[in-house]
Amino acid sequence: MGMKIGELSRATGTNVETIRYYERIGLLPAPSRTAGNYRDYSQTHLDRLNFVRHARGLGFDIADIRSLLNLAEQPDRDCGEADKIASGHLKSVEAKISRLEQLRSELKHMITQCRGGQVSECRIMEALGDHDHCSTAHVPNGILS
Amino acid sequence: MGMKIGELSRATGTNVETIRYYERIGLLPAPSRTAGNYRDYSQTHLDRLNFVRHARGLGFDIADIRSLLNLAEQPDRDCGEADKIASGHLKSVEAKISRLEQLRSELKHMITQCRGGQVSECRIMEALGDHDHCSTAHVPNGILS
DNA sequence: TATGGTCCCTGTAGCAACTACAGGGTCAAG
DNA sequence: CTTGACCCTGTAGTTGCTACAGGGACCATA
Numbered sequence: 001m002g003m004k005i006g007e008l009s010r011a012t013g014t015n016v017e018t019i020r021y022y023e024r025i026g027l028l029p030a031p032s033r034t035a036g037n038y039r040d041y042s043q044t045h046l047d048r049l050n051f052v053r054h055a056r057g058l059g060f061d062i063a064d065i066r067s068l069l070n071l072a073e074q075p076d077r078d079c080g081e082a083d084k085i086a087s088g089h090l091k092s093v094e095a096k097i098s099r100l101e102q103l104r105s106e107l108k109h110m111i112t113q114c115r116g117g118q119v120s121e122c123r124i125m126e127a128l129g130d131h132d133h134c135s136t137a138h139v140p141n142g143i144l145s
Numbered sequence: 146m147g148m149k150i151g152e153l154s155r156a157t158g159t160n161v162e163t164i165r166y167y168e169r170i171g172l173l174p175a176p177s178r179t180a181g182n183y184r185d186y187s188q189t190h191l192d193r194l195n196f197v198r199h200a201r202g203l204g205f206d207i208a209d210i211r212s213l214l215n216l217a218e219q220p221d222r223d224c225g226e227a228d229k230i231a232s233g234h235l236k237s238v239e240a241k242i243s244r245l246e247q248l249r250s251e252l253k254h255m256i257t258q259c260r261g262g263q264v265s266e267c268r269i270m271e272a273l274g275d276h277d278h279c280s281t282a283h284v285p286n287g288i289l290s
Numbered sequence: 291t292a293t294g295g296t297c298c299c300t301g302t303a304g305c306a307a308c309t310a311c312a313g314g315g316t317c318a319a320g
Numbered sequence: 321c322t323t324g325a326c327c328c329t330g331t332a333g334t335t336g337c338t339a340c341a342g343g344g345a346c347c348a349t350a
Binding site: 015017018021025034035037038056061062 | 306307309310315316317
């Protein structure tokens with residue numbers, strides 16, 4: 001009746017393996033199966049997967065998406081929760097941007113300092129080796145990811 | 146004679162487990178051992194680990210750092226290679242920044258659209274559910290990471 | 291000498307969010 | 321009846337760490 005996993009994959013631009021992964025972690029409900037044990041998806045699944053892909057495209061992590069999906073299933077609740085999740089994510093995006101801008105300027109500086117020549121006099125290598133020069137040491141893990 | 150792993154850890158701001166991890170993947174050479182089988186680090190190890198931490202702080206991945214370390218050991222070579230690695234990294238940082246800026250503006254837009262009320266009329270949820278609205282679909286995997 | 295506390299050792303498993311097989315089954319076309 | 325495209329399960333790999341478990345080493349004190 002519905003669509004097979006390959007069709008859902010094409011319809012949403014999602015890798016087949018990723019769809020099965022989402023099912024395994026409980027992000028998508030397990031669909032019914034055909035006689036030959038193929039997954040048989042409905043419009044509901046399509047909508048939900050599109051929701052997930054949009055949210056992932058906006059960089060929400062899967063925990064956030066779970067919360068957003070729960071909210072979507074309770075249309076009468078206040079949407080403050082959704083706002084909170086989105087605002088929190090926006091903040092983390094902004095933090096990443098400013099961190100990356102800092103990296104960009106340090107890298108640019110390093111690169112313009114390098115005027116060619118031998119490794120032994122390369123400013124890039126010097127900057128990396130110098131113990132006291134780099135402002136990027138001791139950055140909490142994972143802020144870049 | 147030298148320093149134990151905990152001292153190296155404190156001296157470089159690197160987790161002990163991380164130091165052992167770097168040894169395991171061959172990024173740091175295995176140090177000699179004391180009679181009690183403790184790792185015994187020298188100044189050379191300290192320098193190398195500082196180099197690695199600086200480069201990681203600048204967002205270089207471990208493959209790049211391996212290359213940079215190889216270069217550092219051949220001081221008479223041309224430093225064009227180092228320049229290439231750094232420039233390539235700068236480009237990827239810039240790509241991430243522009244991607245994140247795009248996300249930021251989409252998120253901001255979404256959030257300002259939401260005027261509170263119920264989930265059923267929340268613009269955030271609408272935007273995520275809407276099939277044709279989101280410009281962030283089909284982004285190559287991992288460009289955000 | 292016993293005891294405690296702090297360090298250190300190896301080895302393995304976990305995280306996020308997938309991706310990539312291996313080794314097999316299903317189904318429609320020719 | 322075979323070919324090829326698709327589908328299935330299950331497991332392992334990716335990156336850069338982090339977090340144990342279960343045990344040794346070393347030093348100070350009682």
